[in-house]
Amino acid sequence: MAEQAVIEEPEIVTITSYDEARMAYRQKDLRQALYDAGEVIMEDVLVNLHAEEHRARRRVENRLYRRETFFHYERSLFPPIIEETVDPYIAEGKAELVSLGHQLMMNLAAYTAGVDRPEGTPEETFRLYDYLGSFIEGATLAHYTGDKAAKEAEVSAALDKFGDEFLKPGIERRREALAKLAAGEITEDDLPKDVLTVLLRNEEELGISYEAIRREVSFYLLAGAHTSATAFTRVSHNILGWLADHPEDTDLVRTDRLFVQRATHETIRLQPSSPTAMRWALSDIDLTPGIQIPKGGKVVIDLISVNRDAAVFGDDAADFNPRREVPEGVPPYGLSFGSGMHACIGQDMAAGLVFRDGADLEDHLFGLVPGAVQYLFDHGAVADPDDPPEMDASTSRPYFGRYPVLFPKG
Numbered sequence: 239m240a241e242q243a244v245i246e247e248p249e250i251v252t253i254t255s256y257d258e259a260r261m262a263y264r265q266k267d268l269r270q271a272l273y274d275a276g277e278v279i280m281e282d283v284l285v286n287l288h289a290e291e292h293r294a295r296r297r298v299e300n301r302l303y304r305r306e307t308f309f310h311y312e313r314s315l316f317p318p319i320i321e322e323t324v325d326p327y328i329a330e331g332k333a334e335l336v337s338l339g340h341q342l343m344m345n346l347a348a349y350t351a352g353v354d355r356p357e358g359t360p361e362e363t364f365r366l367y368d369y370l371g372s373f374i375e376g377a378t379l380a381h382y383t384g385d386k387a388a389k390e391a392e393v394s395a396a397l398d399k400f401g402d403e404f405l406k407p408g409i410e411r412r413r414e415a416l417a418k419l420a421a422g423e424i425t426e427d428d429l430p431k432d433v434l435t436v437l438l439r440n441e442e443e444l445g446i447s448y449e450a451i452r453r454e455v456s457f458y459l460l461a462g463a464h465t466s467a468t469a470f471t472r473v474s475h476n477i478l479g480w481l482a483d484h485p486e487d488t489d490l491v492r493t494d495r496l497f498v499q500r501a502t503h504e505t506i507r508l509q510p511s512s513p514t515a516m517r518w519a520l521s522d523i524d525l526t527p528g529i530q531i532p533k534g535g536k537v538v539i540d541l542i543s544v545n546r547d548a549a550v551f552g553d554d555a556a557d558f559n560p561r562r563e564v565p566e567g568v569p570p571y572g573l574s575f576g577s578g579m580h581a582c583i584g585q586d587m588a589a590g591l592v593f594r595d596g597a598d599l600e601d602h603l604f605g606l607v608p609g610a611v612q613y614l615f616d617h618g619a620v621a622d623p624d625d626p627p628e629m630d631a632s633t634s635r636p637y638f639g640r641y642p643v644l645f646p647k648g
């Protein structure tokens with residue numbers, strides 16, 4: 239009799255408490271598991287590397303993602319991009335936040351990833367937007383319900399085209415700049431401050447191929463744009479809801495920039511852009527006296543539960559409260575940016591730093607999402623009473639599909 243192949247299902251350990259999640263994130267023998275089916279984009283990108291390979295890549299990319307770069311982005315690079323993207327809608331008196339958020343965050347993420355747009359036309363932006371859509375599909379193939387092989391081939395073709403159209407000319411421009419730097423014709427400050435430049439500068443140290451650079455830049459584009467765009471709409475929604483219930487705070491939203499930043503942190507805690515983290519156990523792990531993970535087992539960190547852990551965030555942990563006080567050492571956004579080796583490299587850029595009492599507001603980093611939301615409220619954004627928001631029906635995840643707002647004149 240032919241032997242029946244037995245496919246063993248991995249043991250799944252789900253983590254729902256804040257302290258256990260922190261411990262899991264710190265375990266060196268837990269390896270990334272979230273992108274197993276998304277290799278076409280994610281095969282060897284930072285978030286999918288482990289141990290020494292991850293350390294080497296992160297060390298190089300950390301050279302870019304430093305405080306000075308974030309200040310440069312927040313104070314010099316981002317404000318004109320926010321104005322350019324949002325002002326036409328303000329002039330029109332209305333906007334739809336889901337598409338505006340994606341447009342805006344992609345424009346910002348393109349700069350930080352190193353994707354140049356020499357034409358600067360809306361058509362060029364739309365083409366890039368289409369590529370971004372493909373990359374998101376590629377990274378999340380695990381959730382795709384149609385023909386996976388066909389979708390993978392489509393994403394792979396999009397990567398090739400993106401490489402030829404956007405990346406190769408950008409690589410050439412950066413190689414020329416690096417040659418000029420070597421010849422002493424320009425200084426460090428004249429180099430673009432983006433991931434592509436950092437990778438090319440450290441190409442030999444990393445032993446990285448063109449295809450791997452292409453995946454990494456595409457991953458940065460989607461890691462920066464999609465997460466921040468969903469946060470942008472949700473923060474705006476939560477603030478509008480808060481103001482409806484607390485009209486006394488209406489002025490605060492324009493006069494106190496920390497209020498918008500706190501509302502952002504509170505939103506990201508309650509509605510993490512990536513609601514689960516997943517890891518494979520490379521060895522038997524005793525996480526706590528009560529939690530053993532066998533080698534080959536899978537750990538699922540349920541961030542919605544973790545970030546609403548009443549023992550840490552209080553009995554009203556499930557409510558939105560921008561004035562929430564959290565215990566010393568606990569970030570107000572919970573573990574929504576991860577922790578440990580894969581902790582989000584763009585966290586300070588996206589959400590700024592947590593303001594400490596007595597610190598100087600002049601030296602404070604507010605973050606890209608609070609900055610963009612602030613811009614809406616500075617220009618009087620209100621919900622459109624005749625066109626209520628709708629959820630995105632094409633996914634089981636709680637994304638808004640449409641979010642109309644008005645900018646009343648005068």
Ligand code: HEM
Pocket residue numbers: 270272284285286296350458461462463465466469506510511512515516573574575576577579580581582583584585587588607
């Ligand atoms: C609201 C905005 C954002 C949220 C909620 C977020 C969330 C996260 C989370 C949860 C992780 C860890 C994944 C894991 O442990 O498996 C992560 C990693 C990462 N994020 Fe973000 N992110 C945001 C914005 C950004 C931005 C703007 C960038 C652009 C630079 C970025 C780049 C990355 C990268 C490169 C990693 C991988 C780090 C590593 O593996 O060492 N993220 N992010």
